[in-house]
Amino acid sequence: MAVALELKKVSKVFQKDREIVRAVDDVSMTVAPGEMVTFLGPSGCGKTTTLRMVAGFEIPSAGVISIDGQDITNVPVNRRDIGFVFQNYALFPHMSVFENVAYGLRVKGDRGEEVRRKVREGLDLVGLGKAEKRFPNQLSGGEQQRVALARVLVLQPRVLLMDEPLSNLDAKLRIHMRTEIRRIQKHLDVTCLYVTHDQGEALTMSDRIMVMHGGKVEQIGTPLEIYSDPSSLFVADFIGQANILHGDVLEVSGKTLSIALPGITAKVRAVKDASFVKGDQAAVVVRPENLLPAEGEGIAGTILTATFLGGRMEYEVALEGGQTVLSFDPFLPGKRRWTEGENLRLAFDPAVAVALPA
Amino acid sequence: MNRPSALSTPEKVSPLKRDPALLPALAAIWISLAVFVLYPLFRLFLTTFMVEGQFSFANLGAVVTNWYDRQAFLNSLWLAATVSVSGTVLGYVYAFAVIRIAMPSWLKWLLAAITTLPLISPPFTSSIALTLSLGPNGILLKFFGIENFSFYGFWGTWMSETLTYFPVSFLTLSAVLSAIDPTLEDAGLSLGASPGRVFRTVTFPLSTPGIANSVLLLFASSLADFATPLVLAGHSFPVLPTQAYLQITGLYDLRGGASLSFLLLLPAMAVYVLQRFWVGKKSYVTISGKTGSRSNFKSKGMLAEGIVLGVCFFVTAFILYLYSLILWGALVKVWGVDNSMTLENFRYVFTHGRKAIIDTLSIAAVATPLGGLMAVVVGYIAQRKRFFGNRAMEFFSMLNYALPGTVVGIAYVIAFNERPILLTGTMAILVAAYMFRYHAAGIRAVIASLHQIDPSIEEASASLGAGAARTFFRITVPLVIPAVLMGMRYLFIHCMTAISATIFLVSVRWSLLTTRILECMTELQFAQACAFSVVLILLVFCATAVLTGLTRFAAGRISGQGGRS
Numbered sequence: 001m002a003v004a005l006e007l008k009k010v011s012k013v014f015q016k017d018r019e020i021v022r023a024v025d026d027v028s029m030t031v032a033p034g035e036m037v038t039f040l041g042p043s044g045c046g047k048t049t050t051l052r053m054v055a056g057f058e059i060p061s062a063g064v065i066s067i068d069g070q071d072i073t074n075v076p077v078n079r080r081d082i083g084f085v086f087q088n089y090a091l092f093p094h095m096s097v098f099e100n101v102a103y104g105l106r107v108k109g110d111r112g113e114e115v116r117r118k119v120r121e122g123l124d125l126v127g128l129g130k131a132e133k134r135f136p137n138q139l140s141g142g143e144q145q146r147v148a149l150a151r152v153l154v155l156q157p158r159v160l161l162m163d164e165p166l167s168n169l170d171a172k173l174r175i176h177m178r179t180e181i182r183r184i185q186k187h188l189d190v191t192c193l194y195v196t197h198d199q200g201e202a203l204t205m206s207d208r209i210m211v212m213h214g215g216k217v218e219q220i221g222t223p224l225e226i227y228s229d230p231s232s233l234f235v236a237d238f239i240g241q242a243n244i245l246h247g248d249v250l251e252v253s254g255k256t257l258s259i260a261l262p263g264i265t266a267k268v269r270a271v272k273d274a275s276f277v278k279g280d281q282a283a284v285v286v287r288p289e290n291l292l293p294a295e296g297e298g299i300a301g302t303i304l305t306a307t308f309l310g311g312r313m314e315y316e317v318a319l320e321g322g323q324t325v326l327s328f329d330p331f332l333p334g335k336r337r338w339t340e341g342e343n344l345r346l347a348f349d350p351a352v353a354v355a356l357p358a
Numbered sequence: 359m360n361r362p363s364a365l366s367t368p369e370k371v372s373p374l375k376r377d378p379a380l381l382p383a384l385a386a387i388w389i390s391l392a393v394f395v396l397y398p399l400f401r402l403f404l405t406t407f408m409v410e411g412q413f414s415f416a417n418l419g420a421v422v423t424n425w426y427d428r429q430a431f432l433n434s435l436w437l438a439a440t441v442s443v444s445g446t447v448l449g450y451v452y453a454f455a456v457i458r459i460a461m462p463s464w465l466k467w468l469l470a471a472i473t474t475l476p477l478i479s480p481p482f483t484s485s486i487a488l489t490l491s492l493g494p495n496g497i498l499l500k501f502f503g504i505e506n507f508s509f510y511g512f513w514g515t516w517m518s519e520t521l522t523y524f525p526v527s528f529l530t531l532s533a534v535l536s537a538i539d540p541t542l543e544d545a546g547l548s549l550g551a552s553p554g555r556v557f558r559t560v561t562f563p564l565s566t567p568g569i570a571n572s573v574l575l576l577f578a579s580s581l582a583d584f585a586t587p588l589v590l591a592g593h594s595f596p597v598l599p600t601q602a603y604l605q606i607t608g609l610y611d612l613r614g615g616a617s618l619s620f621l622l623l624l625p626a627m628a629v630y631v632l633q634r635f636w637v638g639k640k641s642y643v644t645i646s647g648k649t650g651s652r653s654n655f656k657s658k659g660m661l662a663e664g665i666v667l668g669v670c671f672f673v674t675a676f677i678l679y680l681y682s683l684i685l686w687g688a689l690v691k692v693w694g695v696d697n698s699m700t701l702e703n704f705r706y707v708f709t710h711g712r713k714a715i716i717d718t719l720s721i722a723a724v725a726t727p728l729g730g731l732m733a734v735v736v737g738y739i740a741q742r743k744r745f746f747g748n749r750a751m752e753f754f755s756m757l758n759y760a761l762p763g764t765v766v767g768i769a770y771v772i773a774f775n776e777r778p779i780l781l782t783g784t785m786a787i788l789v790a791a792y793m794f795r796y797h798a799a800g801i802r803a804v805i806a807s808l809h810q811i812d813p814s815i816e817e818a819s820a821s822l823g824a825g826a827a828r829t830f831f832r833i834t835v836p837l838v839i840p841a842v843l844m845g846m847r848y849l850f851i852h853c854m855t856a857i858s859a860t861i862f863l864v865s866v867r868w869s870l871l872t873t874r875i876l877e878c879m880t881e882l883q884f885a886q887a888c889a890f891s892v893v894l895i896l897l898v899f900c901a902t903a904v905l906t907g908l909t910r911f912a913a914g915r916i917s918g919q920g921g922r923s
Contacts, residue, residue, distance in 0.1 A: 055819050077820040094836045103832075104822030116789035155822065 010063030083152025298345030449527025534568030582762030687888035737804025763858025800845020
């Protein structure tokens with residue numbers, strides 16, 4: 001049922017104001033049948049262009065795209081059997097919800113009762129069974145989003161492509177729709193590519209994440225791998241929040257490094273595929289929720305700001321070397337709170353930190 | 359996320375291959391542009407610059423050294439300059455009154471409606487009425503007891519053209535004025551400036567691009583105007599379009615006429631280029647999707663508003679007076695001699711003028727849908743498809759519109775009077791002349807409306823499996839239909855009322871209402887001229903009402919914001 005998707009050395013070169021722009025640079029990846037892969041990255045990193053090449057809206061300058069082992073690089077969009085959900089929904093404003101959803105079915109040659117049945121099923125799937133007579137401009141953003149989803153799902157596409165589909169919704173609805181989309185995708189067992197610049201979305205929805213930067217792939221991995229084993233400082237900094245502490249490698253024993261940080265020496269795990277020797281510079285990635293105020297030994301600093309967020313305290317701390325770091329301290333009533341200007345020491349659990357080449 | 363919109367260089371598949379329907383459409387457009395735009399112009403240049411098989415400035419030289427022709431050139435420029443200034447001033451005053459001054463909405467509607475009258479009337483209307491008022495034995499002259507007043511010449515032409523063309527300026531400027539955010543004026547007032555100072559330092563500077571645009575538009579219109587000077591300028595004030603016409607129809611001097619029209623072409627092209635590449639890019643007006651609370655426009659002071667309103671009401675009353683004069687003129691037996699009422703003139707129109715009515719209507723009925731179709735296809739390709747020659751295609755489709763009608767008419771006469779393309783005397787030549795001249799408005803409207811429609815709507819259709827043709831007819835066309843209908847309305851009005859190009863092309867077999875009006879004027883049959891005008895205005899009015907209704911209906915169906923970004 002579900003199909004595999006493969007990108008082999010795909011590049012896209014634009015000419016913009018006489019300058020050559022490599023929007024997508026030598027991207028290769030394989031998506032397993034039924035898998036949901038998120039393209040994550042900042043604006044202009046090439047994620048949308050990559051998705052549009054898979055859809056067929058753009059033709060790659062180089063490389064091969066195949067679905068289910070079939071080379072589709074030069075197949076026009078309308079013969080690719082994909083479903084594309086647009087950032088702005090792209091509902092046809094002159095057609096009712098029913099007509100919008102029926103559009104693709106009619107193109108395929110379905111008629112009469114069959115169209116009606118499938119449209120109804122599709123709208124029921126997204127929970128909009130009663131809206132079929134309305135027009136797109138009579139729907140809220142979230143409802144339009146669901147119509148756009150139903151419109152592609154009724155066609156049972158081999159690959160579902162979504163381009164920042166939730167970016168126009170408000171925060172609460174966005175979180176609801178995340179789980180909704182993931183539920184439907186799993187239920188239908190359809191291979192799905194999903195573009196977003198929202199790391200929360202990427203982390204919660206995907207089987208795997210492809211982090212892109214400057215047209216290139218930075219890392220491909222499960223959300224857990226990406227978060228705990230970022231392969232570059234860019235990924236570490238882009239996914240979640242990260243404090244990056246620099247220090248010298250004192251000792252290497254297998255995958256564990258002893259690193260001299262200001263105030264403490266920590267035994268930290270080296271990231272996958274990296275090799276260190278004694279005397280190297282290393283960058284230790286410490287998540288703010290792992291960098292906590294400590295009694296006794298630690299990195300000395302001064303509180304710059306202290307913000308109460310309900311579940312936790314957020315401290316911005318200036319270290320002695322001048323670097324500023326973040327510390328998220330879970331808050332419970334009665335627990336000690338630090339205030340601005342106070343001196344403190346920060347410590348972290350080296351087991352959940354990771355060292356990268358600096 | 360921003361995608362670079364420029365074309366991608368190493369494209370393996372050309373757009374033509376992806377859209378097989380594109381090729382025949384492109385071929386059809388380019389062939390028709392070549393035949394009806396480029397070829398006539400080419401023949402015009404040949405006639406102007408080739409003497410006995412040699413390139414030569416002799417024809418042009420003859421015209422330039424001729425004192426009378428040189429005077430005509432200078433007169434044309436002078437007239438165009440004065441009309442562009444006076445028309446813009448009047449247009450600004452009107453736009454200011456309608457957009458910026460608090461008055462009952464029916465009054466605003468009335469003012470705006472009156473200004474559309476000159477836009478849908480044949481070009482002679484104000485000339486005829488002014489002649490009846492201020493010409494020899496004019497009723498206004500008699501009323502005020504003025505004698506020895508010569509209305510023919512510069513003053514009459516200037517006045518008539520200002521009245522005819524200021525609505526163009528009004529439309530341009532009211533769009534600009536209503537787009538200026540009133541909070542900017544509020545800001546000026548809150549910083550301590552007086553209303554007058556705010557106008558001088560905020561409102562007026564913000565509307566300068568619109569003013570420049572209006573000046574250029576009116577300059578071009580006046581430069582190209584043929585009908586008004588033909589009736590009102592007389593021998594003492596020759597202008598180029600009429601001079602070229604008389605050269606050809608009076609003296610059968612095709613070379614002289616071609617050279618004169620070439621002289622006319624130079625300033626017209628200059629204005630076109632200026633407008634397209636300079637003013638077109640300058641605009642302070644931004645349309646953001648924000649629908650925040652809009653502040654009301656603040657009063658500019660009683661005196662200023664009083665003057666503005668006074669001018670508006672005076673001009674409006676004068677326009678109404680002119681039009682009622684036409685109606686009255688159509689209903690009396692012999693103007694100025696026997697003022698008893700009669701329907702005889704209308705009987706004349708429906709018997710002797712019957713052929714002209716039917717011919718004009720048939721030509722309009724053929725040209726309008728063809729022009730609409732052309733506008734959709736050209737506008738679509740120009741806005742949505744990217745490949746070599748696209749800009750040129752758009753430019754050439756607008757070219758006949760930018761050229762003065764006289765130039766187009768003379769070029770058509772030269773080009774289509776002999777083999778290989780012999781069209782003189784046919785309906786085709788009239789239809790082509792109208793269509794390639796006035797489909798420009800439709801093309802612009804389609805391009806503007808496609809600009810508003812996000813390409814993702816069409817991509818959505820493709821990703822749902824629809825081919826290019828289905829996407830075009832099921833998605834694109836329904837969405838641009840209001841723009842097309844608007845363009846068709848414009849085309850229809852001009853098919854019914856325009857004369858400058860087609861006066862060279864009428865024949866015994868095909869006559870036009872406008873040329874019949876001109877004949878009546880030259881034979882001093884004022885009553886019949888008035889009756890023809892009334893019938894023509896009513897016909898145009900009915901047709902526009904129908905097309906406007908259709909536009910509203912079509913626009914209402916797709917008024918949604920869904921999917922539009």
